[in-house]
Amino acid sequence: MNALSGEILxxxxxxxxxxxxxxxxxxxxxxxxxxxxxxxxxxxxGVLSATGWLDPRTLPAPWTAITTGAHLVxxxxxxxxxxxxxxxxxxxxxxxxxxxxxLAFLSGLxxxxxxxxxxxxxxxxxxxxxxxxPFMILWFGIGEPMKVAVIAVAAFFPIYIQTxxxxxxxxxxxxxxxxxxxxxxxxxxxxxxxxxxxxGFLLGLRFGATAAWLALVxxxxxxxxxxxGYMVTLARNYAQTDVMLVGLVVYxxxxxxxxxxxxxxxxxxxxxxxxLGR
Amino acid sequence: xNAAAVRIRDLMRTFTLKGVLNGVDLDIxxxxxxxxxxxxxxxxxxxxxxxxxxxHEAEGTGExxxxxxxxxxxxxxxxxxxxxxxxxxxxxxxxxVHGRALQAxxxxxLGGRERSWPHELSGGEQQRVALARALVREPAxxxxxxxxxxxxxxxxxxxxxxxxxxxxxxxxxxxLVTHDIDEAxxxxxxxxxLDDGRISADLRVAGRGDRTLIALQRKRLLAMLGVGExxxxxxx
Numbered sequence: 001m002n003a004l005s006g007e008i009l010x011x012x013x014x015x016x017x018x019x020x021x022x023x024x025x026x027x028x029x030x031x032x033x034x035x036x037x038x039x040x041x042x043x044x045x046g047v048l049s050a051t052g053w054l055d056p057r058t059l060p061a062p063w064t065a066i067t068t069g070a071h072l073v074x075x076x077x078x079x080x081x082x083x084x085x086x087x088x089x090x091x092x093x094x095x096x097x098x099x100x101x102x103l104a105f106l107s108g109l110x111x112x113x114x115x116x117x118x119x120x121x122x123x124x125x126x127x128x129x130x131x132x133x134p135f136m137i138l139w140f141g142i143g144e145p146m147k148v149a150v151i152a153v154a155a156f157f158p159i160y161i162q163t164x165x166x167x168x169x170x171x172x173x174x175x176x177x178x179x180x181x182x183x184x185x186x187x188x189x190x191x192x193x194x195x196x197x198x199x200g201f202l203l204g205l206r207f208g209a210t211a212a213w214l215a216l217v218x219x220x221x222x223x224x225x226x227x228x229g230y231m232v233t234l235a236r237n238y239a240q241t242d243v244m245l246v247g248l249v250v251y252x253x254x255x256x257x258x259x260x261x262x263x264x265x266x267x268x269x270x271x272x273x274x275x276l277g278r
Numbered sequence: 279x280n281a282a283a284v285r286i287r288d289l290m291r292t293f294t295l296k297g298v299l300n301g302v303d304l305d306i307x308x309x310x311x312x313x314x315x316x317x318x319x320x321x322x323x324x325x326x327x328x329x330x331x332x333x334h335e336a337e338g339t340g341e342x343x344x345x346x347x348x349x350x351x352x353x354x355x356x357x358x359x360x361x362x363x364x365x366x367x368x369x370x371x372x373x374x375v376h377g378r379a380l381q382a383x384x385x386x387x388l389g390g391r392e393r394s395w396p397h398e399l400s401g402g403e404q405q406r407v408a409l410a411r412a413l414v415r416e417p418a419x420x421x422x423x424x425x426x427x428x429x430x431x432x433x434x435x436x437x438x439x440x441x442x443x444x445x446x447x448x449x450x451x452x453x454l455v456t457h458d459i460d461e462a463x464x465x466x467x468x469x470x471x472l473d474d475g476r477i478s479a480d481l482r483v484a485g486r487g488d489r490t491l492i493a494l495q496r497k498r499l500l501a502m503l504g505v506g507e508x509x510x511x512x513x514x
Contacts, residue, residue, distance in 0.1 A: 173356055176332045180350040181415075183370045191369060195360040272360045272395050 038256070060242045065249045068242040077231065082250065085216060085227040088144070089254075092151025093212040099152065100159030100208070101201065108167030109193070121160055129154050129215055133222065147219040154215035158207030166200020167193065199273070202266045209258040217251060282343075283308040283419055283451040284329070289340030291328060291475075297321040299328070299338065300475030308418065309449040313456055313466035317503060321475040322455045326423050329453065345418035345451070349411075351425040355404035357396040357411075364392035367411045375414060382410040386440060402433035406440070413448060420450045426461065438464050459499050463492055471502055478502065 042062060048054040049061030056064065072078035107117035133150060140146035170193060178188045220229020228247050235243035284306035291299040297319045306312050316322045327333040329342060330350045357366045367379040383392055386406040396404055405425060412420060425441075426434045442465055445452055456462055462469050463483060471479035479502055485491035 173352070173354070174358065177352075177356050177358075178370075179332050180330050180348070181370045181411075187370050191361070192358065195358070198360075270360075272397070 034260075057241065060245050064242050065245045069246045069249070072231075072243070072246060078246070078250070081226060081228050081231045085220065085229070086254075088147055088220075088227065089151060089212045089216045092148045092215065093155045093209060095148060096152035096155030096212070097159050097205065097208060100156045100204065101163055104160050104163035104167060104197075104201075105193075108164050108197075118164065121157070125157055125161070130218065133218070142223045147216075147224070150219050151212050151215040154211040155208040158211055159201065159204035162204030162207065163197055163201045166197040166203075169200075170196040199266075199270055202262060202269065206259055206262045209262060210255055213251060213255045213258070281308075282306060283310070283345050284453070285341070285343040286329075287341040289325070289328060289338070289342065291321070291324050291333065291336045291338035293338075294324050294327075294333065294336040296323045296327070298475045299324055299340075302340070302472075302475070302477055304470065304477060306419075306451045306453060308451055311445055311452040311454070311465060311467045313454045313462035313469045314472060315456060315459065315462050315469055315499065315503070316472035318457065320472045322457075322472050323423055324475075325472065326421050326453065326455050329419075330421050347415060347417045348419045348421060349413070349415050349417035349450075351405075351408050351412050351420070351422040353424045353427050355396070355401070355408040357404055357407055359396050361396075362392065363388070363394050363396065363399070363407050366396065366407060367392075367414055369411065371414070379410070379414050382414040383407070385413065385444065386410045400433075402429050402437065405429065405437065409441070409444070413444060416448070417450045420445070420452045422452065422454045424455055424457070427456075427458075434461075441465060459496055459503075462499075463496060469499065471499070 045054070045059075046062050049056070049059075054061070060068075069078060103117050103121070106113040107121075108114065129150065132153065136146050136150050136153075140149050174192050174196070175188075178192055183191065216227075217229055220227040221233050224230040224233075228250055232244050232247035235241075235247070282305040284304070286302055286304040289299050289302040299321045302321075302325060314322050314325065324333065324336065328336065328338075329344065330348065332350075357363075358369065361369070363383065364376070364379055367382060368375050371379075380389070380392060383389055386409050388403060388406055388410065391399070391403070396407070399407065405428075408425075422441075426437050429437060438461065445465075452466075454462070454465060463486075466483055468480070468482050470477055481495075483495065
């Protein structure tokens, strides 16, 4: 009314500046921000070693790991063993991953497949990896096939479980959409099912890669004549704590590196997603 | 009138999650814009889902004859979040439709947005992409299940204008499911009322642009739905 009749409104009282509300989300991510935690741990360890609080017989200093590592590289032992370990983990992860994805699709996309496969997988999930090693030795012997098989089994479960649950979580509304658009089974699989299950698969791959390295440590210390685990076991026999430490650091770097690689792939493949953590 | 685009005879749906159908007969002529009105639970969505062929959960009998090319617009835009706008529009179509898809995006006012992700668009824009996805298939029948129900009032008015323009240009037969009488009056050539799974009224909209005539029909429709004149909307 006031505006229409041309009456002048009294000036409003000055407003207090609005308090900026702290955002509830974690904010914008920084490049390589996930290096902070490991960096702090390294700093802590270095300080303790340098000040003599940490006895080198308990845990050698971080730079000992570097010098010993350099020495091992110079001798050629580290890279040879690393190549052997890497090949083992990679082939186990590949076998377990392919099996995990195939079975997840079979049991996620067909009712019968679900009834048959998923029940068995859930049962077997409760059995720890260590408990199946005796059987693996019985079936595959004590050579390379046994090692790859154990790693494959360890990597299989997280990949199967995450892929399967992502498949099952695909929105029924998209299935309806596919029907009304007249998509063929293949188009449905390629355009809706696979992209819909991809986030779950990548999450499973992260867990699966970690599981593969863990299984590698176990099988290489059991019976091996090469590999990082063998190198560590040998060093233990001669009480070479520095070599043992190099082994641990290498394992940690491998696990961290693989995880970062999968996370990098996640960011590249899932650009369409907008999430809190990114 | 020449051969019907849609012919439904004695359609029954006894078990569905969204309401039953109790013997529906309905013909829609080519190019005719029909609004299907009804309260919630009257069976409007059940009828639309039966026509769209997505009522797998339903049991029933009856005849449905439909044209070969049908497009469906849902209440939600239902875009695939992992595909850019253009790929959503051309989903399931051969590669050579890109030109037509760009043209359809242009027609719905989203020219230049073909590389956007669905989450970068507003609700109204997403629904316009869904409209482009429906149009690029050149449907002889367009089924729309309360397509503007989730939009705000202003966007809804813009979408009404757009849908009317596009259906006049492309001339598909349209079946628009809605519970909004004003929407039905603004868009449809004919209004079919569904009550208890049966068609209870079938009337042609007359005199669009004539406010008193529209108000009269509005009043009649409201009475049929069992709602008295609502005082807030009374014409001055």
